[in-house]
Amino acid sequence: MAGSDRLRDYERETGLYRRRAAAAGLGALLVVLVLIGRLFQLQYLDHQHYATLSNDNRVRIEAISPTRGLIHDRDGRVLAENLPSFTLELVPERVEDLDATLERLRPFVDFDSADVERLQRAWRRARPFEGVPLRFQLSRDAVARLSVNRHRFPGVDIVASLTRHYPWGRTGVHALGYVGRLDQRDLERLDPRAYRATSHVGKNGIEYAYEDVLHGDPGVRRVEVNVDGRVLRVLDEEAPVPGKDIQLTLDLGLQRYAERLLGPEDGAVVALDPRDGAVLALASAPGFDPNLFVNGIGRETYAALRDSPSRPLYNRAIRGQYPPGSTIKPIIALNGLERKSRERDETIHCRGYYTLEGRSHRYRDWKAHGEVNLGEAISQSCDVMFYDLAMDLGMTEMAGFLRKFGLGQQTGIDLPGERGGLIPDPEWKRRARGEPWYSGETVIHGIGQGYMQTTPVQLATAAAQIANRGRPVRPHLLAESAQADVRTDTAEEVPQNGDAVVARAREPVVEPVDLAVETDWDYVIDAMVDVTEGEQGTARAIGWNSPNTIAGKTGTAQVFSIAQGEEYDSEAIAKQLRDHALFIAFAPAEAPRIAVAVIVENGGSGSGTAAPVAQQLIDRWLEEHPPPADGKNDGG
């Protein structure tokens, strides 16, 4: 042992050490107590917080998409259904080399650079272990070939799902609309929580309007995931609530017939049941195949549709705004009778033109009608009578009366994108154009030209209101009987559910028109019947062909104005400059069961092209749905 340089007091050193060891032991005890205190804080005081965090870590909530409700026509025929389809998906975590895998997949599946582009976009945003679709709607053949070779493609899955399908293709497309892949814009207007698992959403038409009814509620699946996000097991599951099926008032047969009647022409047909506003047919030609849109329309196909001069994507029935032309004459006549501007038997002499006092400008009529009264002016479509009447009434009065029939405003049909049209008056012109109203303008508005704009659905609705002798209806596509199907179980949860939609769809946008002299209705309706049945009726050709009493009115919407002193020669001018042909009608005149508005773009005259369409539609409908034998109005 090494020597000591001073004397050592071993007793003292031992004592010193023991004190120091005791102090160290005490210190250790205190530190352990601090640790235990911290454990107590974490595991008792803050336990709930950390338990939540732990659950958030391990439990992922996955939404399960609900099955979309079907759409039926009034007789229960399926207009939109869900078909099983197969999607090719790739799971990023399990695919080692994307490019190589795609190259090896090529012999088995058709896909183009657009598919790959979309895949690569989704690839980066995919949640862990979530499949990214490459190709939708694989053919049976491709499914079979891929299934056999599955082992060669790790991370490539064939996933079965349901895809929206429109079995009748373009039939009724402008009423039905279509679904398309959910995008960012949809998510801004929809509840993102309800659409977490949904891939497709209504983009237009009924599919859009009744999205909330058709969609249903997503189910929820709680799964346990590991740190990579891989699903290890399903903890529990709440099944999705499928969307409700809905029934439309549309009649598939009539709809197809209407589209066939329009043939190759551009135009629109709207047929209503005047008793309740139920839309029987709503056609806009040309149409397109909605199935193209379901899984992403190709850029070129879309461009072709968009840029076609006939504008097939354009819903003329509710968005097309046309001057109503002579179709408003019955309403102007009613206005004149109501205001006592005209007596029923009061005649004028029509020389084929009209001039304002002290002016030389001639407002042309299509022919010189000679001596005509108001009723004859309707049936023969004498313009001079209405030029004169318009001057007597004045534009403000006339506009107000036309608006009582819902013209110049949205009808409130349960379809998105309806346009309002325009019934102008001096006030409007001052506001919109900053110009005064000229009396010459009043003259031409008396025959529905000038600034006046109406949509086919407005004209059909106005025709229905005349048929109802002033009682307005609101055009709607959702059938009454659907009400039972549409969310009756959530009556308390209104308003965004089906009940409210149905209710909203039934409320007319205008008040009933009460005439001082009730028989004025009969007078005007008789004049409209004379349009098809009278010897000089402008549409007498259809009256001869039809077994039914049709009350109608022809109309011509000017596309191209004819200079003073020129003759209108429809043969000589290019087709796209020809006038639009219009016809409104309802039948049977005594107890109307169908009201129709037809427009044939560049069709020339209403009597020649539009009226036969309306007549054939009416005849077919009344033949298939004959009035009850006792002739009584059966409800509505």
Add this chain to the structure above:
Amino acid sequence: MVDNDGLLGGRTGGAPLTRLLLVLRVDPPLLLGILAIAVVGMVVLYSAGGASTDLLVQQGVRLGIGLFVMLVAAQIPPRNLRLWSPWLFAGGVGLLVWVLVAGEMGGGARRWIDLGVANVQPSEGMKIAVPMMVAWYLGDRALPPSFARVVVTGALIAVPVAMVAYQPDLGTALLIASAGAFGLFLAGLRWRLMVGVLLAGAALIPVGWHMMYDYQRRRVLTFLDPESDPLGAGYHIIQSKIAVGSGGLYGKGWLNGTQSRLDFLPERSTDFIFAVFGEEFGFFGGALLLFLYLCVIGRALYISAEAQDSFGRLLAGSLALTFFVYVVVNIGMVIGLLPVVGVPLPLVSYGGTSMVTLLCAFGIIMSIHSHKRLLAP
């Protein structure tokens, strides 16, 4: 000097197993504590390893090797240890120099020497060599030590600590430094001096902060508050706090820790194994484990107090307290009280080197206890 040859102050008798242990110079209470902790460790490791016995078998082998080393160490008389101390220390420092010059890289640090047969990590040995050196140097003269000797001791500690810290291996450097510091403390370092040193250190912090570059400051801040970097350094600590906190009072049950089973906990079988334990066994489990550690430390401190010379006392005492530092630094890190430092949970964390070093230290403590002279000097 005559050794008592295992008679432990004349006490004989007891159960045959106890007698055998005494003959082998093993302290039964200390061994019991160690084994209890090791068993807890095995149970947690089974869970942390994904209910697989792979890690368990390897850890068992290491525990066996460690116990054998402990047994061997317990046979070496403290007198010999004292004689070897300067040479071990000098050899250790020499190896550290070698490491710095020609060490093998591993995990971003230069820690290993490849001897052809085996890899050697000299810093691990310094955890024992430094307290031995301190005990040898201070125990040689009367205590408490003079100021000059404190300074020399400080230098003896600082040299290896600096070299290990430079590797960089902050955890080991911290343990070596605390082993030396505890030697000084137990030797009777004056309180005034301790307070003075601490204050001086505290005063230097702002100066050092001022001299650092921005990126270094950021690094220090992240070191002190890992949660400011939730995806990087903070991720470990956030997940381990979630694991421990979600365990609650009673824990989620063995093998039911979701944080560990679903891989949310990184390093869960090594440095962060206490998080698994806390998650599955809860507050009461954690308190029990801390109690076991406290028992082991208490027993070791008691043994040190019973030692017959300054060398034995200081060595046993500083080894015991170093063991305690392991526990505090590791658990403190896991439960978010201390910064993240790579220190394993002794006898529980998966890993061989620390297990062997620790059991070797316990062997030395047992040796000090069992080689008592009949007569005090």
